[in-house]
Amino acid sequence: MSVECFVTGGTGFIGQHLVAHLSAKGHTVRVLMRRPERLTELREQVVKLGGSAARVFAVAGDLERDNLGLSPADREQLRQARVVFHLGAHFAWGLSLEQSRAVNVEGAKRVALLAVEQNSRLVMIGGYMLKNHEHLQRIGIDPRSAQQTHWPAVYRRVGGYEASKLEAHFATLELMSAKGGEITVVHPATVCGHSRTGHILDGQPLVELIRNLIQGKLTAVPGTAKHWLPLVTVDYLVELMVVSAFDPAMVGQELLALDEQTPNLRELLVQVAQPLGLKPPRHHISLRVLKLLLSIPPVARFMNTKPEALDFIQTTRFDMAAVEQFAKSHGIAKPDIRQSLQHTATFVNSSCIAKG
Ligand SMILES: NC(=O)c1ccc[n+]([C@@H]2O[C@H](COP(=O)([O-])OP(=O)(O)OC[C@H]3O[C@@H](n4cnc5c(N)ncnc54)[C@H](OP(=O)(O)O)[C@@H]3O)[C@@H](O)[C@H]2O)c1
Known part of the structure; x- marks a missing residue:
């Protein structure tokens, strides 16, 4: 069955593989692009990665802008999306609190609001450190009461990128819970190249x-x-993300994508x-x-x-x-x-x- 998907971060590393995989499966993929004029380039790359160019479309916008900077026509079109995959992030070392928060935290909240408004499942990409509870406690985050966190101290301790990813995760969970939206979170380890x-x-x-x-x-x-x-190959990660997105049992669940080997x-x-x-x-x-x-x-x-x-x-x-069992039950080989x-x-x- 072909479904409409909206992907942020579709021009990035994981995003390109996700767009290729979804389009190869026959889904229509609309990609949020700061530079929509690069659609041809993205389509060429998607084809190289085994996807179908004709199923990939650009949606002009920016995570930093109100309502993602979407045109009214694009906003209307996106209402068809059954799944919203949020991968877009400002990934760099040495980011300030302001720079990283503007994209990674505020951007995530904007994407979550859009998903909730139109009853799409949100599939959010976190990071494996969110599953390392000892580490979270060490840097001053108690996952059971994350709203009490003194975030500026966390930003000072672990840097803008990592802190904003952590803050975005808890802020998005809170927003989705308050608004009653459907969310699934996938936490990748550091991503390795394609296995073949x-x-x-x-x-x-x-x-x-x-x-x-x-x-x-x-x-x-x-x-x-x-x-x-800890590593995970990009192809195994993308397969896990896609099956999680369409599995009703994964609503409200978090999945760690990491290869223990x-x-x-x-x-x-x-x-x-x-x-x-x-x-x-x-x-x-x-x-x-x-x-x-x-x-x-x-x-x-x-x-x-x-x-x-x-x-x-x-x-x-x-x-x-449990994750390996989940993968097996969906026919995914690690x-x-x-x-x-x-x-x-x-x-x-x-x-x-x-x-x-
Ligand atoms: N790679 C890893 O090892 C790893 C591990 C754990 C978690 N993650 C998470 O996985 C996600 C994807 O990672 P990646 O490695 O694929 O990232 P990436 O290659 O750096 O790509 C980042 C994507 O975000 C987009 N983006 C950045 N700022 C934006 C903005 N203001 N508005 C709209 N789009 C914006 C970029 O678009 P442009 O083309 O316009 O720049 C690009 O598509 C991120 O959330 C990251 O934190 C990655």
């Missing part, structure tokens, strides 16, 4: 890590042997180094020492790393049995994360490094 092609976009955190290894800037493994950077960081770097014929680092450097070093601007520039990025390297493990990492490294080396 390795496709990933420049600017993604994993690309930065691979680039640093290739350029010889990663001479020690951050953290200890227990530290890992992701090796520890040292082994992850071994997997990345292998297809490129590089020597991976063997010794560890403590995260505390690394953060101190990164507070020295020339060192930070040389290492091409921001302290905020290190917060995603953790020791917490997650019980993924790709091999080590192979996916190797494909991603090869893709980054040929497509991102050569151009960069």
Whole structure:
């Protein structure tokens, strides 16, 4: 059955794969675009990723603008959407509270209001740190009473991007609960390239890590042997998002999209180094020492790393049995994360490094 979907962030990395997947399944996909004149480019990319260009349309707008800056005609058209996928976000390190809140928190609330007004299911993309309750408590958030959070302190502690994603999550849940809207939240780990092609976009955190290894800037493994950077491949993530969107049992649910088989960081770097014929680092450097070093601007520039990025390297493990059961019940197979990492490294080396 073909349904109408509205996607924010459809031009981004995960968004492109989502739009390709939805359109390949025969759905009509309307994408919020700050630059709708780039629709042809997006359609070409969607076709490369296996989607159907003819089912993809642009909706001019901006998360930062009132009512998303939609024209009355587009607003009317969007009423047909059965599902609203909200992926749009200002993703960068070093954002101020104002910059990140304007897009990531206020934008999310605008998208949620639109979904609620027209009875669409909202599928919101959070982040895996929202499922790490120890981490939330450490930075001053109690998920059971998130409205009590002193947000400026959280922004100071974890930086604008991460804090605004956390704030957006709780603000959107509150809004949907107050208005009686349908919401499903998917929390991805750091996203790895496509499991078969390795496709990933420049600017993604994993690309930065691979680039640093290739350029010889990663001479020690951050953290200890227990530290890992949980990953999920973009194709597995998108499949989980789409089945969650159409599964009535997923209304009001949150789903963690993370591959528990992701090796520890040292082994992850071994997997990345292998297809490129590089020597991976063997010794560890403590995260505390690394953060101190990164507070020295020339060192930070040389290492091409921001302290905020290190917060995603953790020791917490997650019980993924229920999610894997959910995936299986929908016929979704989890790709091999080590192979996916190797494909991603090869893709980054040929497509991102050569151009960069
Ligand atoms: N990638 C990861 O590892 C990861 C992990 C966990 C969660 N997430 C979450 O997943 C979502 C998608 O991530 P991604 O990696 O695909 O992001 P991305 O590649 O950086 O793409 C961001 C998207 O947001 C759009 N956007 C930014 N500001 C906007 C605005 N003011 N109005 C409208 N659209 C705007 C961009 O559009 P333009 O083309 O106009 O710039 C782009 O389509 C985000 O919510 C992110 O926080 C990502």
